[in-house]
Amino acid sequence: MVPVPSDAIIPQRDSDKPPVLECSHLGIDFGGLRAVDDFNLTLGRTEIAGLIGPNGAGKTTIFNLLTRVYSPTRGTVLIDGFDTAGKTTEQVNRMGIARTFQNIRLFSNLSVEDNVKIGLHNSEAYSTIAGLLRLPSFWRQERAAHERALELLSIFHMEDLANARAGSLPYGAQRRLEIVRALATNPCLLLLDEPAAGMNPSETSELMENIVKIRDTFQISVLLIEHDMNLVMGICEGICVLNFGRVIAKGTPDAIRSNPAVVEAYLGKKKGA
Amino acid sequence: MKTTLAEKKASRADFFTYLGVIAVFLLISLLRSQGMLNRSQTGLLVPICCYIVMAVSLNLTVGILGELSLGHAGFMSVGAFTGVTAAMALLDFLPSDELRLLIAIVVGMLFAAIIGFLIGIPVLRLNGDYLAIVTLAFGEIIKELINCLLVGVDSAGLHVIFNYNGAKNADDLNLLEGGRVIIKGAQGATGTKTIATFTAGFLLILFTLVIVLNLVRSRAGRAVMAIRDNRIAAESVGINVTRYKMTAFVISAGLAGGAGALYGLNYSNLLATKFDFNTSILVLVFVVLGGLGNIRGSIIAATVLYILPEALRSFRDYRMLIYAIVLIVVMLTTNNDRLKALFGKIIPHAKGGERV
Numbered sequence: 001m002v003p004v005p006s007d008a009i010i011p012q013r014d015s016d017k018p019p020v021l022e023c024s025h026l027g028i029d030f031g032g033l034r035a036v037d038d039f040n041l042t043l044g045r046t047e048i049a050g051l052i053g054p055n056g057a058g059k060t061t062i063f064n065l066l067t068r069v070y071s072p073t074r075g076t077v078l079i080d081g082f083d084t085a086g087k088t089t090e091q092v093n094r095m096g097i098a099r100t101f102q103n104i105r106l107f108s109n110l111s112v113e114d115n116v117k118i119g120l121h122n123s124e125a126y127s128t129i130a131g132l133l134r135l136p137s138f139w140r141q142e143r144a145a146h147e148r149a150l151e152l153l154s155i156f157h158m159e160d161l162a163n164a165r166a167g168s169l170p171y172g173a174q175r176r177l178e179i180v181r182a183l184a185t186n187p188c189l190l191l192l193d194e195p196a197a198g199m200n201p202s203e204t205s206e207l208m209e210n211i212v213k214i215r216d217t218f219q220i221s222v223l224l225i226e227h228d229m230n231l232v233m234g235i236c237e238g239i240c241v242l243n244f245g246r247v248i249a250k251g252t253p254d255a256i257r258s259n260p261a262v263v264e265a266y267l268g269k270k271k272g273a
Numbered sequence: 274m275k276t277t278l279a280e281k282k283a284s285r286a287d288f289f290t291y292l293g294v295i296a297v298f299l300l301i302s303l304l305r306s307q308g309m310l311n312r313s314q315t316g317l318l319v320p321i322c323c324y325i326v327m328a329v330s331l332n333l334t335v336g337i338l339g340e341l342s343l344g345h346a347g348f349m350s351v352g353a354f355t356g357v358t359a360a361m362a363l364l365d366f367l368p369s370d371e372l373r374l375l376i377a378i379v380v381g382m383l384f385a386a387i388i389g390f391l392i393g394i395p396v397l398r399l400n401g402d403y404l405a406i407v408t409l410a411f412g413e414i415i416k417e418l419i420n421c422l423l424v425g426v427d428s429a430g431l432h433v434i435f436n437y438n439g440a441k442n443a444d445d446l447n448l449l450e451g452g453r454v455i456i457k458g459a460q461g462a463t464g465t466k467t468i469a470t471f472t473a474g475f476l477l478i479l480f481t482l483v484i485v486l487n488l489v490r491s492r493a494g495r496a497v498m499a500i501r502d503n504r505i506a507a508e509s510v511g512i513n514v515t516r517y518k519m520t521a522f523v524i525s526a527g528l529a530g531g532a533g534a535l536y537g538l539n540y541s542n543l544l545a546t547k548f549d550f551n552t553s554i555l556v557l558v559f560v561v562l563g564g565l566g567n568i569r570g571s572i573i574a575a576t577v578l579y580i581l582p583e584a585l586r587s588f589r590d591y592r593m594l595i596y597a598i599v600l601i602v603v604m605l606t607t608n609n610d611r612l613k614a615l616f617g618k619i620i621p622h623a624k625g626g627e628r629v
Contacts, residue, residue, distance in 0.1 A: 067509060093511035105506035107499045111279055118499045121492060122511045128520060131491030132484060138491060145492075163279045185510050 018081040019044050020096070020189050020221045026065060026075035027245075035061050036245045039075065043189065048215055048222045050232040052256075053242035054265055059225045060102055062242070063191050067099050068092045080188060094122060098187035100178040102194050102225075108167030112158065112177055115166050116149040119184025124148065152180050155217075156210065171198050176207075183214065190214070192224040196231050204228060208235050233257065241265065280490075287486050290569045294482065298475040305471075315471075317583060322474025323349075323536040324579050326481045328559040328571040330528035333485055335557070336565035337494065338521040339501030340397075341405040343553050344412025348526040349533035350548030351388050352381030354419050356534025357462045357543065361455045362426040370468040378477065378534045385530020388415070389523045397518045412553055419545040420459045427452025461544035462537060469539035477535055478572075481528050485568060488524065497521045562603055578603075 019042045026039040036058045043049055051059050064070045066077055068089050077084045079095045087095070098119075107115050117124075124145040126137040153159045156176040161169065166177060175195060182190060195211070196204045208231055215222055226232045232239060233253045241249040241256060243265040249256055256262055301318065304310050327349060334342045356377035367373050396407050423434040425446040432446045436458050443454045456462050488494045496517045499507040508514055537543050559578055563570030581599060585592045 069505070069509075089508040090511045090513055093509060099509055101506065101509075105503045105509075107502040107506065109502050110495070110498055113279070114495055114498075117492075118495050118507070118512065119510050121496055124492075126492060128488070128491070128493040131493055132487050134487060141492070181510060 017045055018078075020047075020080060021066070021223070022076075022078040022081075023066070024076050024078075026062070026072050026077060028061065028065060028070055029073045034245055036065065036072075039242075039245075039247060041240060043221050043223060045188075046215060046219055046221060048211065048224070048235050048237050050236035050239040051223060051225045051242060052227070052229075052232055052239060053248075057242040058245040059242055060193055061245075063099055063193055063225065066092075066191060067097055093185055093187075096186075096188035097191060098182035098185045098189075099191035100175070100182050100193055100195060102197070104171075104174045104178055106166045106174055106178060106181075108165070110166055111162065112153065112164050112166050112169065113146070113149050113162040115177055115181050116152055116184050117145050119152075119181040120145045120148055123184075123186055149184070152184055155183075155214065156180060172203055175199070176210075179210075179214075183218065188220055190220055190222045192222060192226075194225055194227065196226060196228045201230075204231055205234075207231070211235055283490060286569070287490075290486075290572070291479070291482065293569070294475070294478055294572065298471075301471070313583070317580065318471040319469045319474050319535065319539045321576055321579050322471065322478055323532040323539075324556065324559065325478050325572050325575045326532035326535075327529055327556045328563065328575040329478075329481050329485055329568055330525045330532070331556050332560045332563070332566065332568060332571045333488070333521055333525040333528075335560055336567065336571075337489055337501065338497050338518060338525075340518070340522075341401070342408040342522075342525075343405050343550070343557070344408035344410070344415075345525075345529055345556050346548040346550070346552035347408075347412035347415035348385040348389060348529035349536065349552070350415055350419055350545055352378075352385045352530025352533025353537030353543060353548065354422070354424075354456060354462060354533075354545070355384040355530070356381035357465050357537040358424050358426075358431070358455050359534075360468065360538055361453060361465060362431055364453070364466065370466075371470075371473075374468045374470070374473055374535075374538060377538055378473070378531045381534025381537075382527045382531040385533065386523050386527035388530075389526025390519065392526075393519045393522045397515060397522060409550065409553075412548075412550060416545050416549055419456075419461075422456050423454075423458050424456040425452055425454040459545075461542060461546075463542050465538060465541050465543065467539055467541055469535050474535055477531055481531070482568070484524065484528065488521075489568075493517060493520055558600070562600070562607060564607065 021041065021043040023039055023041040027037045028035050039062060051062065053059055061070065065072050068084055068087055079092070079097055082095055084092050084095065107118065110118075124141045126141045130137045150159050150162060153162060156179075158173065158176065158180070161173065166174070169177065175197070179192065179195060192211070196207055199207060211222060211224070212235055214220070224236070236253060239251065239253055239256045240247060241259070241262050248261045248265060249259045301310075305315060327345065331342065331345045334340055334345070359380040360373045360377040363373050363376065392411050396404055396411070399407060421436045423436050423441060423443055423446055425432045425443065425448045427449040428451065429449055432448065434441055434445060443457050446454065448454065454463070489498075496507070496512045497520070499512060500514050500517055504514060533548070559575040560571055562578065563572070563574030582592065582596055585595050588595050
């Protein structure tokens with residue numbers, strides 16, 4: 001086994017493959033505000049890791065940096081060994097990162113199936129001309145996209161909702177649809193931004209099972225932002241804790257649970273003592 | 274081959290759209306051949322076809338892509354004047370009117386598409402209000418540019434002068450014996466041989482429908498609608514936003530150019546000022562009242578609202594008042610949910626998200 005670099009959350013499972021994500025000294029300033037500073041993270045293949053911290057700590061900002069919605073002021077991000085510097089969001093998606101959003105961003109006027117099919121845009125491809133002229137590649141790829149979309153929806157048992165308007169779905173279903181759409185882009189790393197927000201305990205435990213199932217089936221890594229500690233402690237193999245844009249702790253769930261700095265960040269300093 | 278429920282409903286709705294257009298064309302042709310249409314009525318036929326194509330193409334930009342374009346008439350004028358130039362320049366070489374009309378429409382589409390591409394490069398980076406303002410400006414700019422054009426053809430070929438300071442006139446083209454002036458600057462296109470036909474208009478409408486409906490119900494159409502619904506999410510799933518915005522915008526411009534060419538060849542004299550902001554707004558009204566994203570609605574709205582001022586001629590002074598009242602009534606009723614539900618039962622709709 002390759003010696004564990006001090007930045008890695010957990011040991012890599014495949015020691016011969018490069019880590020799926022390597023962030024070095026990542027930072028971004030908004031004017032005078034250091035929103036994220038000196039963020040280091042290495043994620044191996046098929047890891048489930050959690051990014052936690054109080055609201056405003058910079059977690060979604062880090063997701064935006066990874067997907068190049070923002071350009072970092074400092075540091076580098078390597079996906080699968082490739083540098084993302086200078087890339088646009090859609091190029092980064094093609095490199096293998098997919099994300100969900102804190103405030104759900106679905107294509108609300110399109111059907112559930114179409115939302116997933118848009119995730120398949122780059123994999124089931126045919127030219128615009130082929131679409132206009134209805135050439136054989138159109139029919140072939142549309143058929144394939146339809147089948148693949150239903151297959152993906154079946155992860156969350158949503159095949160029956162395929163023709164429903166995405167905006168009409170209940171909240172939990174919209175969150176699940178967003179995850180399916182992200183999966184459709186065939187990523188090697190899935191970023192989930194508060195996937196359990198607004199879910200009750202039974203939905204949350206179902207989501208936990210599904211995330212592990214997704215990881216096992218698709219052999220991808222998952223980095224999730226969550227406030228629900230049951231979910232985080234339950235499925236994350238490694239946790240990174242953020243406060244005021246800086247990492248205050250990194251390690252296994254047990255180590256984090258008992259880390260005084262983490263407790264202080266969430267609950268505040270103990271009075272007296 | 275099995276199709277999904279949504280696909281079946283969508284193709285059924287499309288089928289009725291095509292059927293409706295073909296049926297109306299056959300009916301009108303029949304009435305014409307029986308001599309039951311008077312001169313003013315037959316004079317409306319080609320312009321209606323042009324405005325239907327304009328409305329459907331603008332709906333692609335405004336309803337499907339979701340960007341407000343206030344300069345659509347600019348593309349129409351590009352198509353009109355390039356189409357007229359092509360048709361008149363080939364007059365001596367190609368005696369066949371139909372062939373020249375076809376070439377003119379293709380030329381008009383091509384030039385309008387190119388202009389659409391050039392305008393799209395700066396414009397599509399903007400959003401919302403700024404894009405609307407810039408498209409409005411381009412519509413006006415194109416109009417002014419065409420006012421400066423002096424175009425003539427003779428046995429030596431095509432002569433084009435760009436009369437930027439107004440000092441030149443048609444004589445400066447120095448046309449040889451037997452040459453013909455096609456565009457006379459601010460006087461527009463004169464002496465055009467009117468070869469536009471209702472049949473050509475009908476075929477152009479069918480072509481437009483095939484292009485727009487096929488585009489919308491394909492991968493590119495989904496990408497365009499995704500950009501409309503949530504640009505940031507579309508980027509995050511790997512859609513090249515600029516490319517698909519450009520695709521929709523250029524196709525929309527090209528189709529408008531085709532409509533313009535047909536329109537230009539329907540009149541022996543054509544001024545560039547005909548294609549001004551008012552025309553852009555007129556087409557926009559057709560699109561909005563027909564329903565954003567609703568192609569069939571654009572066809573119906575364009576037809577009804579173009580005929581309406583003509584049909585109200587008998588009201589003389591009260592004509593525009595009645596027109597305004599009818600517009601308001603249409604606006605209120607088309608947004609009435611109960612009426613929409615009622616129509617939804619009578620006319621099959623494509624459900625499953627897409628508003629087409």
